[in-house]
Amino acid sequence: MSLGDDGYGDSGSRGGDSGRYGGTGQTRTRLPEQAGGGGVYGGARRGRPSSSRSLVTVVGVVVLLIAAIAFANRGGGDDSGDTASADDKPKSTATAPSGEQPVANKTGGIPTGYARDEQGAQSAATNYGIALGSADMYNTEQRHAIVNTVYAPDVAAAQLPQFDQAYSGESFLAKIGLDKDGAAPSGQTFVSRVIPVGTKVTSSSNSTATVALWYTSLFGLSGEGSTNPVTESWYTTTYQLKWVDGDWKITDFTQKDGPVPVGRDQRASTAEDMSKAVEEYGGFTYAR
Incomplete structure (x- = not known):
C-alpha cells in the first residue's frame, strides 16, 4: 500500500x-x-x-440510592410501619398491658381472683396496695375487711392487732385531724389515696411472687379550716405474695420513700376543688 x-x-x-x-x-x-x-x-x-x-x-x-432513601422515608407500606412501631416500644415492659381480661370478682369491693402468673401477681399487688392505702383503713370494720381480704388467713390473724394499734390510736388520729372513730370534721373531706405508677416483679415461682409497687399518695384533709391540707408523697412498697386457696395473698411487705420526681411550679387547687375532685373521681381496677 x-x-x-x-x-x-x-x-x-x-x-x-x-x-x-x-x-x-x-x-x-x-x-x-x-x-x-x-x-x-x-x-x-x-x-x-x-x-x-x-x-x-x-x-x-x-x-437508585436516592430512590431507595425516598422509599424508606415514605414508610414502605404496612410492613415498614410495623417495624417503626416495634422500634418505638419502650425496652422495659414491666407495666405494659398484656391483653388479659380484668378480674371479674370482688370481695368487699376489692378485686380478687387473679391469674396464677406474674401478670396476676402484679395486678393483685397493685389493687391490694390501693385498698391498704385508702381512707377505709381508718375505720375499724372496713379495716378488718380489707386485711382479711388481701392477706393470707394466718398472716391476717397475726397482723390485725398491729393494724388496729397503728390506725386506732387517738393521738395518731388527732394528729392527722380525725376523731377517735376515724371520721373527718364536719365540712371537711379526708383524703387517703394511692395512685400506682408502675410495678416490677423481682422474683416469682408457681406459688410465690415478690412485686414492687411504685406509687404516689395523696393524704390530708380537704376543706375550709383544715390544718392538715392534702399533700403528695412518693413511695415504693414491695409485697411478698403467696398463692393461697386459688388467689394471690400478701404475706409480708416493706416500704421505702421514692423515687420522687421534681415538682413543677403549679398553683395548688382550692380546698373546694380538691374535695370535689375526690368525690367525683373514682379509682381503677388494675389488671395486666
Whole structure:
C-alpha cells in the first residue's frame, strides 16, 4: 500500500491545497477505528466511550440510592410501619398491658381472683396496695375487711392487732385531724389515696411472687379550716405474695420513700376543688 492509497499522499501532493490529499481534489477523513488498536488515535479515542459508560453507571447507582432513601422515608407500606412501631416500644415492659381480661370478682369491693402468673401477681399487688392505702383503713370494720381480704388467713390473724394499734390510736388520729372513730370534721373531706405508677416483679415461682409497687399518695384533709391540707408523697412498697386457696395473698411487705420526681411550679387547687375532685373521681381496677 502506498502513502497515497491510505489517504495521506506524499509531502509534495499536500503542499498545493490545504485539506486535499493525493491530488485527487477530494477530502478524505481518517476515522479513529481505521487507525488500528495500537495507534495513538485508536487508544485515545477508545478511552472516551469507557469513561462515558463509567459515568452512566455511577449516575445510575446514585439515582437508585436516592430512590431507595425516598422509599424508606415514605414508610414502605404496612410492613415498614410495623417495624417503626416495634422500634418505638419502650425496652422495659414491666407495666405494659398484656391483653388479659380484668378480674371479674370482688370481695368487699376489692378485686380478687387473679391469674396464677406474674401478670396476676402484679395486678393483685397493685389493687391490694390501693385498698391498704385508702381512707377505709381508718375505720375499724372496713379495716378488718380489707386485711382479711388481701392477706393470707394466718398472716391476717397475726397482723390485725398491729393494724388496729397503728390506725386506732387517738393521738395518731388527732394528729392527722380525725376523731377517735376515724371520721373527718364536719365540712371537711379526708383524703387517703394511692395512685400506682408502675410495678416490677423481682422474683416469682408457681406459688410465690415478690412485686414492687411504685406509687404516689395523696393524704390530708380537704376543706375550709383544715390544718392538715392534702399533700403528695412518693413511695415504693414491695409485697411478698403467696398463692393461697386459688388467689394471690400478701404475706409480708416493706416500704421505702421514692423515687420522687421534681415538682413543677403549679398553683395548688382550692380546698373546694380538691374535695370535689375526690368525690367525683373514682379509682381503677388494675389488671395486666
